[in-house]
Amino acid sequence: MARVIAVASGKGGTGKTTITANLGIALARLKQKVLLIDADVAMANLSLILGMQSSPITLHDVLLGEAQVHDAIYDGPEGVRFIPSGLSLDNYKRVDSERLAGVVSQLNDEYDFILLDVAAGIEKNVLSALSASQETLMVTMPTSPAIADALKTKIVAQRLGSKVIGVVINFVMSEKGEISKNDIANMLELPVYGNVPYDPEVRKSFMQEKVAPVIVRKPDCPASEEITRIASRITGLKSEPVKAKKSGFFEQLLSLFKKKK
Ligand SMILES: Nc1ncnc2c1ncn2[C@@H]1O[C@H](COP(=O)(O)OP(=O)(O)O)[C@@H](O)[C@H]1O
Ligand SMILES: [Mg+2]
Numbered sequence: 001m002a003r004v005i006a007v008a009s010g011k012g013g014t015g016k017t018t019i020t021a022n023l024g025i026a027l028a029r030l031k032q033k034v035l036l037i038d039a040d041v042a043m044a045n046l047s048l049i050l051g052m053q054s055s056p057i058t059l060h061d062v063l064l065g066e067a068q069v070h071d072a073i074y075d076g077p078e079g080v081r082f083i084p085s086g087l088s089l090d091n092y093k094r095v096d097s098e099r100l101a102g103v104v105s106q107l108n109d110e111y112d113f114i115l116l117d118v119a120a121g122i123e124k125n126v127l128s129a130l131s132a133s134q135e136t137l138m139v140t141m142p143t144s145p146a147i148a149d150a151l152k153t154k155i156v157a158q159r160l161g162s163k164v165i166g167v168v169i170n171f172v173m174s175e176k177g178e179i180s181k182n183d184i185a186n187m188l189e190l191p192v193y194g195n196v197p198y199d200p201e202v203r204k205s206f207m208q209e210k211v212a213p214v215i216v217r218k219p220d221c222p223a224s225e226e227i228t229r230i231a232s233r234i235t236g237l238k239s240e241p242v243k244a245k246k247s248g249f250f251e252q253l254l255s256l257f258k259k260k261k
Helices: 016-029 059-063 089-094 097-110 124-132 144-159 181-188 200-204 222-235 248-258
Strands: 003-008 034-038 081-083 113-117 135-140 163-172 192-197
Touching: 003 016, 003 124, 003 144, 016 034, 016 113, 016 135, 016 163, 016 222, 034 097, 059 089, 059 097, 097 113, 097 124, 124 144, 135 144, 135 181, 144 163, 144 181, 163 181, 181 192, 192 222, 200 222
Parallel strands: 003 113, 003 135, 034 081, 034 113, 135 163, 163 192
Antiparallel strands: none
């Protein structure tokens, strides 16, 4: 049985697709059979980050009942397989995302990990992706708006029965005044699976003639190394995620967020 993990954030642009693609490859390097699904059916871009262009059959066709799921699975880098979403807006409007859970369950026996790249917000297709997963991994930036949105998404995921296992902090600049790892763990009441730095190499992946995820192109850059550690933490092979230590100030901030529930 696969571990089905939704990679979600609430806020857009936190790095969900980047983390999904690179984490998938890092898990494959740990000899895991990995399938990535672009569950962001409106703003599909997982296949672009993976450097794959041509995908005639997509998740849209499967959710529309017009194609078999196995015909929408493609080979990505380093043995990772993936299901892209379509780029057509017309098809997106007709897609029934509630079918996603059924699609995922057909593939459960074939993989060790199925990672869902979830859209931002809490629209219907986000709820469908969270419902289709057993576990959710949050991605946030170390900023208050991103953390507040992550908290909302965490609550929604839990209500839908997905176990929120932890948070990845992305775009870490280690600047003075930046919200710390420990404070984010406290605010979200989640273990921190990784602290991925802002790394120019991540953006450069798009500037090459042939686009490839940063972990393929630059496995030794700081972002790639941290994502590799996250994969080890998820598989339980190495170092536990960092747990929160409570501090007075952030208990107060947390109680502020909690009033929004
Ligand atoms: N750690 C990072 N350092 C630098 N740029 C990053 C990092 N993570 C993501 N990015 C860049 O930020 C942008 C948004 O990332 P993306 O993964 O598409 O976010 P989301 O899927 O949450 O909308 C992309 O251009 C990506 O290359
Ligand atoms: Mg995305």
